[in-house]
Amino acid sequence: MPLQLAQKSTGKLKKFDIFKEIKTYLDDSPDKNFSAICVAISCICKRELTLQEVKWFIMTPHAFDYLKAYSDQERYIELSENMDSFRYSGKYQSKIVRNIEHLALVLAYIVLASIGVFIFIYTQSKVETLLMSISGYIFGIIFIMFGIMALIQKGHLSSSKSTVKRKFCSVMANEQD
Numbered sequence: 001m002p003l004q005l006a007q008k009s010t011g012k013l014k015k016f017d018i019f020k021e022i023k024t025y026l027d028d029s030p031d032k033n034f035s036a037i038c039v040a041i042s043c044i045c046k047r048e049l050t051l052q053e054v055k056w057f058i059m060t061p062h063a064f065d066y067l068k069a070y071s072d073q074e075r076y077i078e079l080s081e082n083m084d085s086f087r088y089s090g091k092y093q094s095k096i097v098r099n100i101e102h103l104a105l106v107l108a109y110i111v112l113a114s115i116g117v118f119i120f121i122y123t124q125s126k127v128e129t130l131l132m133s134i135s136g137y138i139f140g141i142i143f144i145m146f147g148i149m150a151l152i153q154k155g156h157l158s159s160s161k162s163t164v165k166r167k168f169c170s171v172m173a174n175e176q177d
Helices: 002-028 034-042 051-059 063-072 095-126 130-165 171-176
Strands: 077-079 086-088
Touching (some): 002 034, 063 130, 086 130
């Protein structure tokens, strides 16, 4: 248990070090240091952020904690115009579209994983040559992995609901007034 606690605090310290480094770059010359800021941000998230978004995540209290979620849910959310919360992006603003997406991702998982399991069972019971067995197992694994990817994407869509509900006291929104 102490090892897990140490690893968790080490991860938080690394995030804090990245936060301080980005803040330093923003305070110095954000336009000149934007490439270094992007490299530092890429240690935490895979989403490409604009300079305005980076400033918001650094200057808004508690927003930096949601940077990874913002990255993972890139397909579904964006910053609101008021810069005080997240909102659903584009077509996902409609609840009907989100529900259809949920259904499609669940069906994709069921179909792909079922095909993978069927290939496994068929390979186990019918295939006698080594090369065909290996090929069958590889294809089964591929289908199951695609099914799992659909399930992970469904998880991102599901968690975007709680991310969108989160409100922030934005320093930048107050500066724009």
